[in-house]
Amino acid sequence: xxxxxxxxxxxxxxxxxxxxxxxxxxxxxxxxxxxxxxxxxxxxxxxxxxxxxxxxxxxxxxxxxxxxxxxxxxxxxxxxxxxxxxxxxxxxxxxxxxxxxxxxxxxxxxxxxxxxxxxxxxxxxxxxxxxxxxxxxxxxxxxxxxxxxxxxxxxxxxxxxxxxxxxxxxxxxxxxxxxxxxxxxxxxxxxxxxxxxxxxxxxxxxxxxxxxxxxxxxx
Numbered sequence: 487x488x489x490x491x492x493x494x495x496x497x498x499x500x501x502x503x504x505x506x507x508x509x510x511x512x513x514x515x516x517x518x519x520x521x522x523x524x525x526x527x528x529x530x531x532x533x534x535x536x537x538x539x540x541x542x543x544x545x546x547x548x549x550x551x552x553x554x555x556x557x558x559x560x561x562x563x564x565x566x567x568x569x570x571x572x573x574x575x576x577x578x579x580x581x582x583x584x585x586x587x588x589x590x591x592x593x594x595x596x597x598x599x600x601x602x603x604x605x606x607x608x609x610x611x612x613x614x615x616x617x618x619x620x621x622x623x624x625x626x627x628x629x630x631x632x633x634x635x636x637x638x639x640x641x642x643x644x645x646x647x648x649x650x651x652x653x654x655x656x657x658x659x660x661x662x663x664x665x666x667x668x669x670x671x672x673x674x675x676x677x678x679x680x681x682x683x684x685x686x687x688x689x690x691x692x693x694x695x696x697x698x699x700x701x702x703x704x705x
Contacts, residue, residue: 491512493510503566505565510555518551520700522596523557535557575606602626620638621642623646627654628653643672644670
């Protein structure tokens with residue numbers, strides 16, 4: 487993990503109670519070029535903000551000198567409330583974005599999400615005017631409605647395992663070129679939904695794409 491940040495454990499004031507969160511803020515006197523929120527996978531299957539993929543995304547963005555907020559959806563970890571099948575969780579994402587807006591006024595925002603978190607995060611991020619970039623890892627196209635992406639022209643990065651059991655890679659390869667705006671798809675070959683053993687390739691995909699999107703982030 488980068489040692490260039492301060493780490494703060496906190497609770498966000500969510501719509502159904504407090505949401506457990508961790509904020510990494512770069513130790514830099516200059517305002518950040520972008521700030522990010524990362525959404526975790528399905529809480530009913532053990533997903534939390536400490537998930538290995540979510541943690542890797544946080545490390546990748548943190549290493550570029552950007553603030554990173556991870557949080558637990560309602561009912562996960564120490565967050566209050568109960569799971570709401572992806573509906574109420576959108577309000578949780580909005581809560582996280584409002585926190586970043588208050589914490590870093592005027593700074594463009596990035597929403598990244600893994601699996602369940604990619605759907606909840608992108609649904610909100612596509613519509614939020616402060617959000618300028620979106621990252622989806624392991625988009626679960628097999629059992630999720632992602633048609634909202636057809637109306638989302640914002641720049642998007644998709645990182646997907648070649649053997650993803652929750653998102654048929656053929657469907658993802660058909661989806662991404664059909665979407666408006668600038669979109670990039672990176673297939674990590676030889677891995678399932680969780681990118682086991684290939685998180686370095688996830689890091690490379692995020693770093694390469696994000697430094698092109700936001701040149702001020704270059705090391």
